[in-house]
Amino acid sequence: MLNTGTKRLSVAENFIDVMMAHPTFEKTISGYQHNLTGTYFAAGQLTPDANKSLYTPIYRLTIKPDKYTVVIYDRNTFFIKIFNLAHFDKSRYRTLVQALIDCDVFIHKARVADPTAKHKRESMRLILKRDFGLHEYEWGLTFNGEISNILLPVIQREAIVNIDDCYYLNKGKRIQCKIKVYNVSALAEDRRGKPYQYIVGDLMKFEVTFQREFFIHHGYATISSFTSQIAIFSLLLTDILKQFNQHLLKKLTKFETKKLYSATGTTKGNFMDKLTNPDSLQTLLDGDLLALKKQLNALFTVIEAHTSATSANTAATEAHTIAVNANTAALTAANNAHFLSESSAFVKEVEAKTIKENFV
Amino acid sequence: MGVAELNPFYAAILEADKDSFIYLKARYIDKSMIVHADDFL
Helix, strand or coil: CCCCCCCCECECCCHHHHHHHCCCCEEEEEEEEECCCCCEEECCCCCCCCCHHHEEEEEEEEEEEECCEEEEEECCEEEEEECCHHHCCCCCHHHHHHHHHHCCCECCCCCCCCCCHHHHHHHHHHHHHHHEEEEEEEEEEEECHHHHHHHHHHHHHHCCEEECCEEECCCCCCCCEEEEEEECCCCCHHHCCCCCCCCCCCCEEEEEEECHHHHHHCCCCCCCCCCCHHHHHHHHHHHHHHHHHHHCHHHCCHHHHHHHHHHHCCCCCCHHHHHHCCHHHHHHHHHHHHHHHHHHHHHHHHHHHHHHHHHHHHHHHHHHHHHHHHHHHHHHHHHHHHHHHHHHHHHHHHHHHHHHHHHC | CCHHHCCHHHHHHEEECCCCEEEEEECCECCCCCCEHHHHC
16 A cells, blocks of 8 residues: 555545456456566557567456446556436436445545445535546537538548547647547448448548646546536537537638638638537526526515515514603502602691690 | 527537537556556456
C-alpha cells in the first residue's frame, strides 16, 4: 500500500477479486511490458513480428455496474465511462453513485456509526467529486443525408489521417479536442463485410472528443458542471462550434459554402448565428426563468400570508394591549377610590377618636 | 434529450446528436498493482 500523505481513492483490499467475481467482468490485453527494460507498449504499438516472449501482457479489467456505466482498471488507474447521457433528463450522477456503491470496488466511509443509504450515497458522491477528474468527453453530431453529401468531399480532402475509414481532421500529442468524421451508415451492421463506400443518402458523423488537455485549460468544465447532456452542451457550445468552424466550415470552397447555406435555408450572415444562438438554449433559459418565476410567486404568496398573519397578530396584540391598559386604568382607579375611601374613613375615625380623647 | 429535439435549426441539419459519453479518471488510488497474465493462472 502506498503512503505518501496525498489523499487517495480508497479501493477494496481485494478489488481485483471483487472485479473478477462480478457477472459482467471482462479482461483484454491493453499493452505489453518489456521483461528486461520494463518499457510499456500499448497493444497497437507492438509490431506483429515482435517477439512476444520478451514481453508480459498487461490486462485491462472492466465491469459494468449498470447498462450506462463501465468501471475500468488499467495500469494502476481507475476509469469510469458513462454512456448514453441523453437518456437522463436530470443529473446522471444520481444513478452513477448508486451503481458505484453496488459494485463494491471503491471504499466509501460515511462519517456516522450506522450509515443509512443516504449517508452512503453522499459519501460516494464526495469520492466522485474529490478523487475523479474529467478525462474525456465525446460529443457526436450526425448530419442528415443532404448535409452529409455536401461535407463528404470536404472531409476526404481535408483529413490529416484516415484510420479504418475514419477521417481525423487534426492531430498532435497535446491537442485539446480530437476531431473525427466518418460515414456512420457505411459502418452500420447491415453493411458489414461489404466494401466501404459512400452511397447517396449516407450519414456523416462529426465527433468532437474533448481531451484531458482541454479540461486542464478550461476551469469551468468540471464534474459538478457536467450533469445532463443539455447542460454540458450549453457549457461547451462555443467550444464545439469553434472546432466545427475551424476544422470543417472554414475548409469549404465558395461553391460548397453556397450549397450548405441553400440546404440549411441560411445565409453567410446568419448560419453561425443560428448555431451559436440556438433556440434550444433560449427554450432552456425560458424554462428555467419560468420555474424561477413560479418559485418566486410561491415565495411571495408565503410572504404575503405571513405578513397578513403578522398584521392580524399585531392588531390583536394592539387590541389586547389597549384592553389591558383600560383594565389597568380601571383597576388603578378602583384601587385609588378604595384607598381614598379607606383613608378618608381612617382619617375620620382618627379625628373622632382624637375629639373623644380631648373631651375625656 | 438531444438539442435536435429542442431546436428547429439543429433538427434541420442533424439526424441525431444523442451519442455522447464521459470518461472520468481517478486521480490517485491507494493500491499499486499492475495486472499481469500470471494473475489469472
